[in-house]
Amino acid sequence: MTVMVTNAEVLALEAAPAQGKTRATATADVPERRPAQAADRAAQPVLALSQIALTFGGVAALRDVDLAVAPGEIRAVIGPNGAGKSSLLNVISGLYRPDRGEVWLGERAFAQVPTARLAAHGVARTFQNLAIFKGLSVFDNVLMGLAHRVRSGFLRQIIGSPLARRIDAENRAAAEDVIGFLHLGEVRERAAGTLPYGLQKRVELARALVARPTLLLLDEPFAGVTLSEKLELSEHVRNARDSYGATIVLIEHDIGVVMGLSDRIAVLDNGSKIADGTPDEVRADQAVIDAYLGVAHQDITELAV
Numbered sequence: 001m002t003v004m005v006t007n008a009e010v011l012a013l014e015a016a017p018a019q020g021k022t023r024a025t026a027t028a029d030v031p032e033r034r035p036a037q038a039a040d041r042a043a044q045p046v047l048a049l050s051q052i053a054l055t056f057g058g059v060a061a062l063r064d065v066d067l068a069v070a071p072g073e074i075r076a077v078i079g080p081n082g083a084g085k086s087s088l089l090n091v092i093s094g095l096y097r098p099d100r101g102e103v104w105l106g107e108r109a110f111a112q113v114p115t116a117r118l119a120a121h122g123v124a125r126t127f128q129n130l131a132i133f134k135g136l137s138v139f140d141n142v143l144m145g146l147a148h149r150v151r152s153g154f155l156r157q158i159i160g161s162p163l164a165r166r167i168d169a170e171n172r173a174a175a176e177d178v179i180g181f182l183h184l185g186e187v188r189e190r191a192a193g194t195l196p197y198g199l200q201k202r203v204e205l206a207r208a209l210v211a212r213p214t215l216l217l218l219d220e221p222f223a224g225v226t227l228s229e230k231l232e233l234s235e236h237v238r239n240a241r242d243s244y245g246a247t248i249v250l251i252e253h254d255i256g257v258v259m260g261l262s263d264r265i266a267v268l269d270n271g272s273k274i275a276d277g278t279p280d281e282v283r284a285d286q287a288v289i290d291a292y293l294g295v296a297h298q299d300i301t302e303l304a305v
């Protein structure tokens with residue numbers, strides 16, 4: 001299943017009203033408690049989902065899904081086509097409102113995450129269908145990842161002032177930094193749409209990373225790229241965690257990449273989470289093998305990069 005997301009929808013991430021509640025102001029519909037999975041963790045999870053259910057017409061896309069992602073983790077979400085992976089990311093980023101359940105971003109619980117304030121909550125994402133501005137330069141695409149700063153009412157009021165110029169300079173420096181980090185310097189002035197697909201994916205990653213998100217959501221960042229681009233991109237994802245300190249939720253079909261890159265893996269099948277553990281635990285899980293991997297344990301082990 002493919003969810004079409006246009007550039008206009010990326011911009012619409014800035015448009016919806018906020019609906020979150022801090023724990024201090026939580027009411028009956030958002031109970032004051034930590035999600036169950038987090039209870040045994042010393043550190044507050046960066047992201048916790050509690051009993052998320054989502055249906056489209058008669059189709060259950062997500063069935064009571066729990067997930068806790070610890071700070072600094074690279075957490076893969078895998079599963080067959082239509083398992084609910086993108087739906088899960090769309091719930092976390094507020095594009096879908098779940099029928100039931102809560103999304104916790106650090107200390108804040110949401111019945112629906114406010115897309116307009118995603119960046120302010122330290123969340124950035126990439127899309128299953130590439131969402132970059134093909135006519136804009138690489139540099140301007142990356143700068144778009146900081147557009148929320150420029151659009152704030154305060155900044156609009158001070159446009160042209162020394163402070164606004166300083167913030168603009170800071171944004172440009174941040175864009176240059178991430179362009180250097182992802183080795184995009186040689187193509188920084190090129191229209192993004194003219195680049196090979198793998199580089200376009202890297203531009204999208206740069207746009208997501210430029211705001212230095214606490215939580216980075218990646219929906220199939222390696223889909224459709226060549227093997228060498230895939231290995232390169234996967235190294236960039238690891239570096240994003242190591243150098244930028246981002247906690248990462250990664251949807252990916254390539255089991256080899258997932259096994260090599262992830263600290264933990266959650267497996268969805270038909271909207272339900274059927275396994276959640278380290279790569280070793282997941283590859284040994286008979287339910288996962290039966291439902292998804294469909295090959296013998298030994299074969300999966302050999303796939304790890």
Ligand SMILES: Nc1ncnc2c1ncn2[C@@H]1O[C@H](COP(=O)(O)OP(=O)(O)OP(=O)(O)O)[C@@H](O)[C@H]1O
Pocket residue numbers: 001002003056059060061079080081082083084085086087088128
């Ligand atoms: N906007 C939507 N409208 C209707 N049904 C939807 C919508 N989004 C998802 N679904 C349905 O929800 C289920 C889960 O879809 P989802 O896109 O989350 O799966 P996925 O695991 O990301 O699949 P893929 O690997 O193909 O990307 C599917 O049955 C899909 O048809």
Ligand SMILES: [Mg+2]
Pocket residue numbers: 001002003085086087128
């Ligand atoms: Mg998907």
